[in-house]
Amino acid sequence: PRLAAREALQEANSQLERRIAERTADLRASNERLKGQIRERRQAEETLRRAQDELVQAGKLAAIGQMSTSIAHELNQPLAALRTLSGNTVRFLERGALDTASANLKTINELIDRMGRITASLRSFARRGDDQGEASLAKAVDAAFQVLGARLDSLPLTLHRDFSHAQLQIDQTRLEQILVNLIGNALDAMQAQPAPQLWLEGSSADGKYRLRVRDNGHGIDPETRKHLFEPFFTTKPGEQGLGLGLTLSASLAAATGGSLAVEHPADGGTAFVLNLPLVGAQRAEST
Numbered sequence: 001p002r003l004a005a006r007e008a009l010q011e012a013n014s015q016l017e018r019r020i021a022e023r024t025a026d027l028r029a030s031n032e033r034l035k036g037q038i039r040e041r042r043q044a045e046e047t048l049r050r051a052q053d054e055l056v057q058a059g060k061l062a063a064i065g066q067m068s069t070s071i072a073h074e075l076n077q078p079l080a081a082l083r084t085l086s087g088n089t090v091r092f093l094e095r096g097a098l099d100t101a102s103a104n105l106k107t108i109n110e111l112i113d114r115m116g117r118i119t120a121s122l123r124s125f126a127r128r129g130d131d132q133g134e135a136s137l138a139k140a141v142d143a144a145f146q147v148l149g150a151r152l153d154s155l156p157l158t159l160h161r162d163f164s165h166a167q168l169q170i171d172q173t174r175l176e177q178i179l180v181n182l183i184g185n186a187l188d189a190m191q192a193q194p195a196p197q198l199w200l201e202g203s204s205a206d207g208k209y210r211l212r213v214r215d216n217g218h219g220i221d222p223e224t225r226k227h228l229f230e231p232f233f234t235t236k237p238g239e240q241g242l243g244l245g246l247t248l249s250a251s252l253a254a255a256t257g258g259s260l261a262v263e264h265p266a267d268g269g270t271a272f273v274l275n276l277p278l279v280g281a282q283r284a285e286s287t
């Protein structure tokens, strides 16, 4: 009986060892599987992170692309004015008209300063948050006409100035940029108009100043009306238009709590309505 008992014990023992060996093998196998899964996850995470890095990089590139087109757009008008002015200055110098030449050089300097202010303001526009500052409407209108000066010489324009000396809650250079864009568009639209007229009509209401820039140009057909404020939408041929003027102007106005809208007067032409907060009026804060 003793013998039988010992054999039974041995049998139990070796069974136990077998089971332990089996379990150990199982554990090892599942351990390997786990390790494999962890490796795969690490690889997936690595791939994901690399994809994210690339996306961030692509986003930055897109933003840089947009910025540089905006800069190119805003610098184009003063550059065109500079080209005309410097050409004229050379001719005045050759003729010995020193006074006119030096007056032109003074304007050239002012335009160059303006271009510096534009790049600076676009930089701050990219940063946002920098939407403080005030502007004099009358000064901005004068500056806009100075930039567009060369184009006005060839156009028998009648200008109706019908606005007050308002102080507006927007950076001076930004207001000038908006006006250059709106008045520039109006001049383009009136190229074929024998008696071109431009109305600058102001009025104030509810802490806002409303400036209406109206022309008697060719107007805007119904199909074009739908796309006016889309970036890069232009009906101008070749290099003449980038299609950014209205997009940029609307976002400059919006950044300071204003707006830009279009009207199509029944008697023809086009009117753009710029609404900007007046200085001193309480800013409409949405909390």
Ligand SMILES: Nc1ncnc2c1ncn2[C@@H]1O[C@H](COP(=O)(O)OP(=O)(O)OP(=O)(O)O)[C@@H](O)[C@H]1O
Pocket: 073, 181, 185, 186, 189, 215, 217, 218, 219, 220, 224, 228, 233, 234, 235, 236, 240, 241, 242, 243, 244, 245, 246, 247, 270
């Ligand atoms: N006063 C206007 N009269 C008629 N059409 C206009 C007027 N203003 C804008 N448009 C139309 O809206 C389009 C978009 O204007 P926007 O200023 O955004 O771009 P653009 O003038 O074509 O080019 P950019 O301003 O970039 O040089 C113009 O191409 C034109 O068809």
Ligand SMILES: [Mg+2]
Pocket: 181, 184, 185, 241, 244, 245, 246
């Ligand atoms: Mg334009």
